[in-house]
Amino acid sequence: MTQDPYPEQPYQGQDPAEQHQAPPPPPPGGQPPYGYGAPGGPVPMSPAEENTWSCAAHWTALLGSVIGGLAFLGPLLVMLIKGNASPRVRAHAVESLNFQLSILIYAVISFVLVFVLVGIVLLPIVGIAWLVLTIIGTVKSANGEYYRYPLTIRMVS
Numbered sequence: 585m586t587q588d589p590y591p592e593q594p595y596q597g598q599d600p601a602e603q604h605q606a607p608p609p610p611p612p613g614g615q616p617p618y619g620y621g622a623p624g625g626p627v628p629m630s631p632a633e634e635n636t637w638s639c640a641a642h643w644t645a646l647l648g649s650v651i652g653g654l655a656f657l658g659p660l661l662v663m664l665i666k667g668n669a670s671p672r673v674r675a676h677a678v679e680s681l682n683f684q685l686s687i688l689i690y691a692v693i694s695f696v697l698v699f700v701l702v703g704i705v706l707l708p709i710v711g712i713a714w715l716v717l718t719i720i721g722t723v724k725s726a727n728g729e730y731y732r733y734p735l736t737i738r739m740v741s
Contacts, residue, residue: 629670635728637666641677642722642731645684646715655714656684663740676725678740683721683733685740687714 629637644658663677690710697703717733724731 634670637673638676638725641680683736686737
């Protein structure tokens, strides 16, 4: 039978005094401890990133309509995800969201008017206007311009 050559030293982590020690003090210089991010608000966006997200506020409406007819979902997500990081991105997202919600209202009204035969003409006009104006908004945003959609009900600010 062999004896432990160091019987007085417990295994790592078994010393009760070692288990109840306070965490080490934070590093000097006001830096956060390892594993924690720097305190503060959102990091400012670069102009290229700002331009990308501003365009995304418009073209995600096209994508959303193709996927499931939810054109307002893309601008809403852009507004919620990146709207607080840049006033420009928020302005484009809010404008696009208001337009998409307005078009949704106009489409529902046109659909109801199909039963009176007026909607048969209005529904394609609303669809074509939506497509053309959304593309114009995307192009203007890509050029760094602000585009204000016509006939938009301003619900979100």
